Each structure stands twice: as C-alpha cells, then as structure tokens.
Amino acid sequence: MARRLFVERGYAGTSVQDVAEQVQMTKGSLYYHFSSKEELLHALMTPPLGEHDAFVADLNAAGTMTTDLLARLVDIFDEHAALLRSLFGDPSVARELRRLRLPERVLTLQKAIGGGTDQAAVLRGRCVVGVIHAGVLTAAETGTTAERCAGTPRTSFDQRRRLTAEEKSFVIAAARAVLSVPASTTHATAAGPGPHRWAG
Numbered sequence: 001m002a003r004r005l006f007v008e009r010g011y012a013g014t015s016v017q018d019v020a021e022q023v024q025m026t027k028g029s030l031y032y033h034f035s036s037k038e039e040l041l042h043a044l045m046t047p048p049l050g051e052h053d054a055f056v057a058d059l060n061a062a063g064t065m066t067t068d069l070l071a072r073l074v075d076i077f078d079e080h081a082a083l084l085r086s087l088f089g090d091p092s093v094a095r096e097l098r099r100l101r102l103p104e105r106v107l108t109l110q111k112a113i114g115g116g117t118d119q120a121a122v123l124r125g126r127c128v129v130g131v132i133h134a135g136v137l138t139a140a141e142t143g144t145t146a147e148r149c150a151g152t153p154r155t156s157f158d159q160r161r162r163l164t165a166e167e168k169s170f171v172i173a174a175a176r177a178v179l180s181v182p183a184s185t186t187h188a189t190a191a192g193p194g195p196h197r198w199a200g
Contacts, residue, residue: 002014002019002022002040002044003044003083004022005018005019005022006041006044006083006086006087007082007083007085010086010090011041011090011092011093012090012092014037015037016030016031016036016037016040019037019040041087041093042096042099042100045083045100047080048076048079048080048083048084049102049105051076051079051080052105052109053105055069055072055073055076055109056108056109056112059112060112064115065179065181066181067176067181070128070172070175070176070181071168071172073132073175074132074135074136074163074172074175077132077133077136077137078136078162078163078168081136081137081162084137085137088137106129107122109125109129110122110125110126110128110129111125112125113125113128113129113179114126114128124178124179127178128175128178128179131171131174131178132171132175135163135167135170135171136163136171
C-alpha cells in the first residue's frame with residue numbers, strides 16, 4: 001500500500017497516517033513495524049536494488065554483454081518503473097537515495113555495462129543507462145498519442161503502463177547499438193576481445 005501511495009501521491013505527498021489508513025492499522029501499530037517513512041522507503045527500494053546488484057554481479061561474472069542481459073536490465077527498470085519515476089522526480093527523496101548509495105550503485109552499473117573504469121567505458125555505460133531510462137521511465141508519462149491529445153490524467157498504481165513487446169525490443173536494440181552488441185534472434189552471447197570490447 002505504501003508503494004501505491006508513493007506512486008500516486010508522491011513521497012512528499014504521502015504521510016505515515018495515509019499509509020496506516022490504507023492498511024487499516026493505527027499509526028502506532030505501523031510504527032511498530034517501520035520506525036519512520038524513511039524506513040518504509042528503504043523497504044520498498046530493497047527489491048529493485050537487490051535486482052540491480054544481482055545484475056551487476058552476473059554481468060561481471062559473464063565478462064561480456066549479451067542481448068539476454070540487456071533484456072533483463074530493461075525488465076528490471078520496467079517492473080519498478082512506477083516507483084522509480086515517482087522517486088526520481090521528487091527532490092525530497094534525494095537524501096534517502098544517497099543513504100541507499102544509489103549514486104554509487106549507478107556508477108558501478110555504468111562501469112559494468114561499459115566494460116571498464118576508464119572515462120570512455122563509464123560514458124558507454126552512462127549512455128546505455130540513459131537510453132533505458134528514457135525508453136522505460138518515460139513510457140507511462142508520454143502514453144499513446146490519443147491519451148496525450150485527450151489529456152488523460154496520471155494513471156493509478158493499478159493502471160500503470162508497462163512497455164509493449166515492440167517498445168521493449170526497440171529499447172533493447174537502442175542499447176545494443178551503443179555497445180555494438182550484434183542482434184541475435186536467439187539472444188546468443190556477443191563475445192568480445194578484452195576490457196574495451198564494447199567500444200564503437
């Protein structure tokens with residue numbers, strides 16, 4: 001329920017009392033489980049951050065980017081898009097995201113994707129993350145042409161939009177292009193020669 005409220009009202013616009021009412025608990029009972037709204041946020045961020053860390057570990061173990069791994073990264077962003085979008089656009093959350101080491105985690109992801117720690121590798125990784133971020137996190141904001149023309153209001157948590165198969169394929173293809181990972185209908189591994197294997 002906290003996730004729903006954070007998505008629909010924003011973190012700053014959601015109080016502990018709001019969450020307590022949604023789960024039909026007293027405020028005191030909720031505080032027994034979570035000492036603060038910040039602790040609620042940390043609990044909600046545990047799944048996406050865990051998936052992020054697991055992805056980085058698997059990519060480093062694989063030693064090279066594959067279409068399967070890119071698809072998995074897009075899925076991680078897509079699955080948690082509603083929550084991430086609401087948090088990233090809320091300045092009041094910045095301090096808590098730093099406490100969760102989000103900037104360091106993003107840099108680690110960029111280095112893993114780029115295939116190194118040098119400036120060029122980090123830039124490649126940043127570009128890939130940027131492509132996925134733009135393709136996934138803005139999907140629900142832009143909506144269809146008809147929705148934009150009709151001025152359709154922000155959707156509820158239950159109606160949050162996921163990428164279509166065609167959109168997902170396009171985002172993956174754009175990320176592949178940045179890394180020069182060959183297209184493959186079987187999502188085969190794209191082998192590479194050394195630390196700068198994804199340079200264009």
